[in-house]
Amino acid sequence: MAADRPEGVVIDIHGLTKRFGDKTVVDHISLDVRRGEIVGFLGPNGSGKTTTIRMICGLLRPDDGSGTCLGLDILTDADRIKRQVGYMTQRFSLYEDLTIRENLDFVARIYDLKDRAATVKTTLERLGLYERRDQLAGSLSGGWKQRLALAASVMHQPKLLLLDEPTAGVDPQARREFWDEIHDLASDGLTVLVSTHYMDEAERCHRIIYIAYGKIVARGTVAEVIESSGLSTIVVSGSDVGTIAKAVRDKPGVEQAAPFGNDLHVVGPDSAALKRAVEAALAETGSDAVAEPGETSLEDVFIRLMQTAQARDRSANGKSEKAESPS
Amino acid sequence: MSAGSSLSRILALMMKEFIQMRRDRLTFAMIIGIPIIQLVLFGYAINLDPKRLPTLIVSGDSGPATRTIVAAMEASGYFSVAPGLASEAQANEALVDGSASYVITIPAGFERDLVRGTRPQLLVEADATDPAATSNALGALPQILSSALARELAGPLTTQANRPTAVDLVIQRRYNPEGITAYNIVPGLLGTILTMTTILMTALALTREIERGTMENLMAMPATPLEIMIGKIVPYIGFGLVQVAVILVCAQILFHVPMMGSFAVLLAVTFLFIGCNVTLGYTFSTIARNQMQAMQMTFFWFLPSILLSGFMFPFRGMPDWAQVIGSALPITHYIRSVRGIMLKGSAASDLVNEIWPLVAFWLAVGALALFRYRRTLD
Numbered sequence: 001m002a003a004d005r006p007e008g009v010v011i012d013i014h015g016l017t018k019r020f021g022d023k024t025v026v027d028h029i030s031l032d033v034r035r036g037e038i039v040g041f042l043g044p045n046g047s048g049k050t051t052t053i054r055m056i057c058g059l060l061r062p063d064d065g066s067g068t069c070l071g072l073d074i075l076t077d078a079d080r081i082k083r084q085v086g087y088m089t090q091r092f093s094l095y096e097d098l099t100i101r102e103n104l105d106f107v108a109r110i111y112d113l114k115d116r117a118a119t120v121k122t123t124l125e126r127l128g129l130y131e132r133r134d135q136l137a138g139s140l141s142g143g144w145k146q147r148l149a150l151a152a153s154v155m156h157q158p159k160l161l162l163l164d165e166p167t168a169g170v171d172p173q174a175r176r177e178f179w180d181e182i183h184d185l186a187s188d189g190l191t192v193l194v195s196t197h198y199m200d201e202a203e204r205c206h207r208i209i210y211i212a213y214g215k216i217v218a219r220g221t222v223a224e225v226i227e228s229s230g231l232s233t234i235v236v237s238g239s240d241v242g243t244i245a246k247a248v249r250d251k252p253g254v255e256q257a258a259p260f261g262n263d264l265h266v267v268g269p270d271s272a273a274l275k276r277a278v279e280a281a282l283a284e285t286g287s288d289a290v291a292e293p294g295e296t297s298l299e300d301v302f303i304r305l306m307q308t309a310q311a312r313d314r315s316a317n318g319k320s321e322k323a324e325s326p327s
Numbered sequence: 328m329s330a331g332s333s334l335s336r337i338l339a340l341m342m343k344e345f346i347q348m349r350r351d352r353l354t355f356a357m358i359i360g361i362p363i364i365q366l367v368l369f370g371y372a373i374n375l376d377p378k379r380l381p382t383l384i385v386s387g388d389s390g391p392a393t394r395t396i397v398a399a400m401e402a403s404g405y406f407s408v409a410p411g412l413a414s415e416a417q418a419n420e421a422l423v424d425g426s427a428s429y430v431i432t433i434p435a436g437f438e439r440d441l442v443r444g445t446r447p448q449l450l451v452e453a454d455a456t457d458p459a460a461t462s463n464a465l466g467a468l469p470q471i472l473s474s475a476l477a478r479e480l481a482g483p484l485t486t487q488a489n490r491p492t493a494v495d496l497v498i499q500r501r502y503n504p505e506g507i508t509a510y511n512i513v514p515g516l517l518g519t520i521l522t523m524t525t526i527l528m529t530a531l532a533l534t535r536e537i538e539r540g541t542m543e544n545l546m547a548m549p550a551t552p553l554e555i556m557i558g559k560i561v562p563y564i565g566f567g568l569v570q571v572a573v574i575l576v577c578a579q580i581l582f583h584v585p586m587m588g589s590f591a592v593l594l595a596v597t598f599l600f601i602g603c604n605v606t607l608g609y610t611f612s613t614i615a616r617n618q619m620q621a622m623q624m625t626f627f628w629f630l631p632s633i634l635l636s637g638f639m640f641p642f643r644g645m646p647d648w649a650q651v652i653g654s655a656l657p658i659t660h661y662i663r664s665v666r667g668i669m670l671k672g673s674a675a676s677d678l679v680n681e682i683w684p685l686v687a688f689w690l691a692v693g694a695l696a697l698f699r700y701r702r703t704l705d
């Protein structure tokens with residue numbers, strides 16, 4: 001079945017497209033994920049991350065494109081894909097009016113697991129929820145709900161785990177533990193595709209894919225993505241960075257000027273032009289702040305990607321409107 | 328906290344409510360639709376004085392007096408006399424399966440005895456399971472008879488005609504001789520209570536999952552539409568059967584409704600009926616977008632179920648188009664079956680005409696539900 005696929009490719013999709021009405025939410029996306037990889041799926045709100053994940057696991061029917069998931073055709077084999085995929089939805093989607101144990105038991109029965117009682121018990125113990133097993137799931141805090149949802153989605157030992165913004169609204173420690181768990185699972189051979197907004201989470205992925213306005217605009221390791229952006233950063237340190245930010249923002253060669261406490265990150269595509277702009281701004285404001293070359297962060301790159309995608313999207317829409325107006 | 332700012336807050340809430348109401352198309356349609364449909368449908372459909380009730384004649388006499396009596400009954404509008412004569416057995420069967428409401432038996436030698444003035448008997452058997460449906464016609468019968476005989480016994484026989492008792496009119500109210508309304512209402516209530524509760528329960532089945540966000544998870548797991556449907560309706564079949572047990576026990580203890588037929592047949596028909604309802608409710612929940620809409624659809628179904636099924640108003644009193652609608656409702660066939668089993672002792676073979684519509688309905692809504700079920704979030 002997977003014979004014609006390269007060894008170890010878990011997700012392999014080409015030209016996947018989804019339209020809602022006349023809005024193209026996912027626009028000819030192609031991506032591949034290999035076995036044991038943790039791939040981060042990033043992008044602004046409404047960029048098509050959830051839609052893409054739903055198409056991969058058969059919850060939405062693509063309007064165009066094709067692909068395989070675990071060697072099975074996503075268009076025709078959704079039922080068999082579902083059996084081997086764990087999916088954790090963005091919103092908590094277990095039953096709040098069932099207890100923790102009842103929820104796990106339900107999921108175990110749906111997947112027709114052997115040794116159901118034992119599996120549920122082990123899962124409860126591993127989660128550290130065994131003592132609270134008879135508590136209603138709805139009474140759990142956000143972090144615990146998320147851990148329960150993760151446990152429920154891996155109980156049937158899927159080969160692929162799809163996580164849709166799993167850590168939204170969860171505190172840093174719970175997030176840290178969650179990611180440790182994801183890495184543990186991946187080291188056992190589980191493949192993970194996870195969508196997120198958080199830069200620190202992106203940095204915990206083997207590879208990231210950045211999607212904006214339904215199109216993939218960057219992909220690779222974190223270092224590769226930063227490298228390929230071609231951005232330079234100058235960090236200005238001083239007590240009056242707010243004033244400097246205002247002065248430098250509109251100078252040629254400056255794309256972003258974002259204060260971080262007493263530091264100002266100034267980002268632009270051309271390092272020479274950037275240097276001139278910062279020096280001019282310091283001179284204008286008469287500041288004695290210190291300017292030094294800094295490292296471009298993933299966040300800087302993403303904001304740039306988002307802005308360019310936005311500009312392209314606008315101009316594309318503008319063109320199509322112009323094309324339609326004479327008729 | 329001035330009155331003005333309070334007014335502004337009230338206005339804000341009012342406007343929000345109106346906006347939400349307008350967005351919910353179904354609710355909006357209900358606001359307009361329910362009064363119109365109720366008024367038109369039920370205003371025309373409901374008739375407390377049913378006419379043209381199917382009547383069979385079993386006659387051992389074909390003299391002119393017999394013909395005059397039959398013609399007069401037909402002319403009164405209450406009776407719709409089937410052409411030709413029926414045998415006693417046929418007539419009895421027709422009463423049991425409900426295809427006839429009255430059987431008029433004219434004994435042999437009726438004409439002769441009438442002329443002789445020896446008061447021949449005229450036996451009228453009425454299906455009194457629904458007292459309201461039969462009482463008006465029975466009440467009119469003596470008057471119809473005496474005016475018919477007045478014409479027939481003209482001339483030398485006027486003396487007989489003038490005697491109010493020229494014919495010994497024997498009326499048998501079959502199945503419910505005392506005309507106890509509860510006997511009729513209780514089977515009907517069984518149907519309406521089951522309709523209301525079981526449809527509502529399953530109508531919320533999927534919409535609740537959608538509203539609580541659990542549907543996405545359910546869909547992502549390997550359960551087929553048929554498995555989900557069966558898993559969701561079977562518990563409510565059990566729920567309905569418990570209700571039936573409660574109602575039947577109360578019917579026995581409080582109203583002493585007789586049980587002439589077999590419990591097994593009653594149980595089988597009830598199972599079919601509950602099956603129809605829970606599957607219909609499930610179908611609603613594949614159509615409705617939220618629980619509110621599911622409840623409205625249930626309510627929308629419930630109205631004709633109580634008004635057009637023969638539960639509140641005599642079925643035969645309704646115009647043909649309303650009877651067609653009524654016949655499409657499972658409750659109509661269920662109420663007839665329950666009345667038949669409990670009051671007439673009908674066997675399964677007597678209820679074929681009520682059972683097949685239930686089976687057909689169940690299969691049809693089940694297919695519709697599977698067709699409507701969205702396997703994806705599209």
